[in-house]
Amino acid sequence: MNGDDLSIAAPPRGLWSQGWTRFRRSRFGMAGALIVLALYLVAIAAPLLTPYDPIAQGDVPRMRYVPPCREHPLGTDKFGRDVFARVVYGSRVSLTIGLLAAAITVLLGSVVGAAAGYFGGAADAILMRIVDALLSIPRLFLLLTCVALFSGSIWLIVVLLGATGWMATARLVRAQVLSLRNLDYVKAAEALGAGGRGVIWRHLIPNTLSVIIVAATLRVGGIILAEASLGFLGLGVPPPAPSWGQMVFEGREALMSAWWLSTFPGIAIAVTVIGFNLLGDALKDAFDPRQIA
Numbered sequence: 119m120n121g122d123d124l125s126i127a128a129p130p131r132g133l134w135s136q137g138w139t140r141f142r143r144s145r146f147g148m149a150g151a152l153i154v155l156a157l158y159l160v161a162i163a164a165p166l167l168t169p170y171d172p173i174a175q176g177d178v179p180r181m182r183y184v185p186p187c188r189e190h191p192l193g194t195d196k197f198g199r200d201v202f203a204r205v206v207y208g209s210r211v212s213l214t215i216g217l218l219a220a221a222i223t224v225l226l227g228s229v230v231g232a233a234a235g236y237f238g239g240a241a242d243a244i245l246m247r248i249v250d251a252l253l254s255i256p257r258l259f260l261l262l263t264c265v266a267l268f269s270g271s272i273w274l275i276v277v278l279l280g281a282t283g284w285m286a287t288a289r290l291v292r293a294q295v296l297s298l299r300n301l302d303y304v305k306a307a308e309a310l311g312a313g314g315r316g317v318i319w320r321h322l323i324p325n326t327l328s329v330i331i332v333a334a335t336l337r338v339g340g341i342i343l344a345e346a347s348l349g350f351l352g353l354g355v356p357p358p359a360p361s362w363g364q365m366v367f368e369g370r371e372a373l374m375s376a377w378w379l380s381t382f383p384g385i386a387i388a389v390t391v392i393g394f395n396l397l398g399d400a401l402k403d404a405f406d407p408r409q410i411a
Contacts, residue, residue, distance in 0.1 A: 147400020222280025
């Protein structure tokens with residue numbers, strides 16, 4: 119190879135550049151991204167999409183269990199409330215819980231996983247045994263116990279869902295840090311006097327962001343499904359605030375005569391989980407280091 123060949127050779131692209139290129143070529147990934155974007159736009163523009171108050175009761179004798187029609191596209195519930203308005207405003211509750219709980223999950227999992235992977239030895243053994251112990255406890259049982267013991271609120275549910283779902287993220291981050299801890303730039307930082315906390319926050323965690331983003335995206339769908347499960351069991355967001363799981367739970371009383379009460383919030387849950395899972399799977403494939411040239 120001569121000098122001219124070297125001068126025109128394109129420099130190799132990094133992980134982020136190649137990852138985003140691969141992601142944009144994924145039809146399922148782009149479909150998931152569009153679904154997620156549409157859901158958040160619906161949540162933001164809820165007051166513009168429906169004129170009805172999601173918690174205000176209508177003329178119950180006249181408006182009770184009205185089937186889907188022009189005025190009420192998704193019908194009404196037993197209190198005369200517009201189901202479309204409740205589904206639209208319920209997206210705010212579910213997406214907010216999913217986003218905030220996923221942030222808590224990623225923060226806890228990243229800190230624990232990075233500390234275990236970097237320090238190793240006894241610290242690694244103790245932290246991983248704690249992770250194993252927490253993973254052995256059925257999550258739904260733990261959530262039901264905590265929600266039953268304390269007064270239900272959206273913030274309690276956010277904290278509980280975030281605090282009970284970080285273990286898998288910790289394992290992923292730990293594995294990534296183990297592969298980075300002996301690289302030259304980490305050794306150079308240590309030689310220059312950087313402490314363990316500085317190395318973790320300035321060098322290791324930034325270089326595990328691709329793994330963290332993928333983990334967060336995949337966790338959101340599971341968190342929304344868990345919140346819907348709590349709502350279906352009557353232990354989710356306290357009424358009358360609209361929640362998809364709670365709407366499915368309320369609709370079971372008239373499932374045959376008023377099928378729309380459970381059907382439409384159930385479809386909203388399914389579409390949301392599918393959208394986040396498609397997005398997360400595409401990101402996982404796109405940023406897989408084994409796929410980077």
